[in-house]
Amino acid sequence: MDLQHWFGILTGQLKETTVLQWIAVSLGVTEVLLARINNVWLYPAGIAATAISMMLLTESGLYAETLLNGYYIVMSVYGWMHWITKKNEPPIKISYSTRQEWKITLAIVFIGWGVLYLALRYFTDSTVPVADSWISATAWAGMWLLARRKIENWILLNISNLFAIPLLFHKNLAMFGLLTAFLFVVAVFGYFDWKRKYRQQLSA
Template sequence: MNHWIDLFIEQIKETTWPQWLAVALGVTEVLLARVNNIWLYPAGILGTAISIYLLMDVHLYAESLLNGYYIVMSVYGWIYWIKKRNEPPVKITYSTKNEWMISIAISVIGWVVFYFLIKNLPAKYFTPSNVPVWDALVSSTAWAGMWLLARRKMENWIFLNISNFFAVPLLFYKKLPLFAMLTIFLFIIAIWGYFEWKKQVEQERLVVGD
């Protein structure tokens, strides 16, 4: 146990200021999202851009690509928020059988595709990754979770937390301890989000039942 604590302290001491800044912006984004503040988008975009640089530096290519997707979706969300902020939100629902199949397909096919890309492309242009299986898994399950989140489906929290679960040890291994701690924070937030959404669904059913 002491070995792991010492290792964590050593990694914290070696943490660079860009990682501190990226994590601070990530926490800011989550807190702003909690109160529905539009400034969550610029905070998220800047933090994610820094994260891409840091993840590329440690050869986590699939996660870098995933973060690139985050930026695109953040820009889209920012524009969509401005246009639709006065309209009622899409209702939260459970996934249908077809949506479950699509989510699993995104996870499995994405895992294979990301693995293939990581194993073949970086060798020509970048330093090869030594964790292609885990990097691909973290990203593919997150893609599935984001697809479900966009559709306001309860199960998005499940897929996102599968991604978070495997991301934590991967980030510690790559000596990104603050990113790992942020991911643990997001893991907890996702659990909280699941039960918050579940409560909203049950309340909606009661209203419809009345």
């Protein structure tokens, strides 16, 4: 298929994009921009975006991603409360994952993938159980590393993003696909930014 064909598919999907998708994506972009300037309003924006996304993902049969977004809401509420109560405390330093942390990360990915796949395959009407469960499992692992301030979190999150982009377009969620592509780029910059900060820590 040529570029013009893919552009036609994208244009057609964008024309069919619902108002809720536009709102969810707009709030998602707002969250990222607020996070970049370290503004606490990123949390309510993110919670609203995620709540709407859960509704739309459920309608599209992406149940594992819906569950993943539910986790995002829980972590956003936790982050919001943590910000209010401990904003002035020094952050955990950035570091590389240890061998033990890699073992845990891989266990989260592959055990999570297997459990989610079986749940989707036998207890839902999902038409994409392999991809949906893989995207969620790698994102769970990435978020675990992110919470521990490990540089490799960006790698796991972008593995998830890389597979999520075509799946979202396949499910006619074009705006979510474009948002995920945007987040992919953000994560690439995040990876190199954290590596730079890690070197600065060592030389401090």
